Amino acid sequence: MISLKPYNTFGVEAFAERMLELATVEDIVDYCKLAESSRRKFFVLGGGSNLLFVRDFNGDILRITNRDIEVVKIEDDYVDVWVGAGFIWDEFVAWTTEHELWGAELLSGIPGTVGAAPVQNIGAYGAEAADIVVRADTVCLGWWHEGVFLQKLSNSKLSFSYRTSYIKEASHERYIVYGVVFRLSRHIPKDRSNFVRLGLIDADITPELVRNKVLEVRASKLPPLSELGSAGSFFKNPMVDYLNLHRWQTYIEDIPFYPQGADLVKVPAGWIIEHCGWKGYREGQVGVYPKHSLILVNYGGATGLEILDLSLRIAEDVRKKLGVRLKPEVEVV
Numbered sequence: 001m002i003s004l005k006p007y008n009t010f011g012v013e014a015f016a017e018r019m020l021e022l023a024t025v026e027d028i029v030d031y032c033k034l035a036e037s038s039r040r041k042f043f044v045l046g047g048g049s050n051l052l053f054v055r056d057f058n059g060d061i062l063r064i065t066n067r068d069i070e071v072v073k074i075e076d077d078y079v080d081v082w083v084g085a086g087f088i089w090d091e092f093v094a095w096t097t098e099h100e101l102w103g104a105e106l107l108s109g110i111p112g113t114v115g116a117a118p119v120q121n122i123g124a125y126g127a128e129a130a131d132i133v134v135r136a137d138t139v140c141l142g143w144w145h146e147g148v149f150l151q152k153l154s155n156s157k158l159s160f161s162y163r164t165s166y167i168k169e170a171s172h173e174r175y176i177v178y179g180v181v182f183r184l185s186r187h188i189p190k191d192r193s194n195f196v197r198l199g200l201i202d203a204d205i206t207p208e209l210v211r212n213k214v215l216e217v218r219a220s221k222l223p224p225l226s227e228l229g230s231a232g233s234f235f236k237n238p239m240v241d242y243l244n245l246h247r248w249q250t251y252i253e254d255i256p257f258y259p260q261g262a263d264l265v266k267v268p269a270g271w272i273i274e275h276c277g278w279k280g281y282r283e284g285q286v287g288v289y290p291k292h293s294l295i296l297v298n299y300g301g302a303t304g305l306e307i308l309d310l311s312l313r314i315a316e317d318v319r320k321k322l323g324v325r326l327k328p329e330v331e332v333v
């Protein structure tokens, strides 16, 4: 048995039967064929920064360790880069800004691996992985183990939406990402509104400058992983229709919301949780981070079940008080 505590950012204890590091696509295919014939259970683990282990895992934990990075296309306006799934996401962003390429800079500081970025459709400050992913190179196998194939999933096939993708939602197949192609622009985006919202109004901004600003803002708001266990935002921001919004507005004047198309608005889950009185709540070793109500934290020694229990109580309280169902962004394993 192997302890998963060092491999999840919540820092909770759980054990798995084995942990395997797979570096090449051939290693992944061979493993999948073996898993298929022996009906072995497995789970693909990146940096463990969006997971909550609540019990031991009776199977293999796979870690994809390829960290190659290669420029595969150079055009006047853009550059395409293939990056191995095991590359640390933020080190990749640093690489892009060092090369004065645009597209990933607003996603600076997000923990985890490149392989998870298209699975999660990571996002921050108005940008998301969907904006720059050209394709994800995967090994695919049926949930019930019916053959192993290589599949290159294009941006449109990945069907990105808010913090999810085709890979995450697939119900008949499982995909293991071994590399991702990103398209990065050589020019500053025409629409600079995301930069302006960060207070960057200088005409001479560079990707590096944006990255530094994002890292500064994140450091002021998010719990440092070296001191507190967390998995970032625990819940997704809920979408509500205008009817519900107007109902709320009759008794809560200052409710923040962001229109999403003609019918729906996104309401910050952090605001909702704070409004329901949970900001800074602490019980034993688990709590709601005082500077950011969307983040549940492990003050040290908490179990996955204790964190899950707090999240369920918050969600139930919000449902009773506002009629909104909060859905977890964090995956419970």
Ligand SMILES: Cc1cc2nc3c(=O)[nH]c(=O)nc-3n(C[C@H](O)[C@H](O)[C@H](O)COP(=O)(O)OP(=O)(O)OC[C@H]3O[C@@H](n4cnc5c(N)ncnc54)[C@H](O)[C@@H]3O)c2cc1C
Pocket (backbone or CB within 6 Å): 009, 043, 044, 045, 046, 047, 048, 049, 050, 051, 064, 085, 110, 111, 112, 113, 114, 115, 116, 117, 119, 120, 121, 122, 123, 124, 163, 175, 176, 177, 178, 222, 223, 225, 230, 231, 232, 233, 331
């Ligand atoms: C402090 C903090 C701040 C955060 N801020 C943000 C933020 O601003 N925006 C945001 O979007 N997220 C944020 N997150 C969440 C997290 O960083 C992202 O979801 C990240 O993409 C998870 O990457 P990972 O490698 O740790 O994946 P894991 O947590 O290990 O796995 C997540 C999912 O991806 C799957 N997966 C991982 N690698 C592969 C692969 N190679 N092939 C197939 N499936 C795979 C796993 O099976 C699992 O289902 C934050 C987390 C923390 C702790």
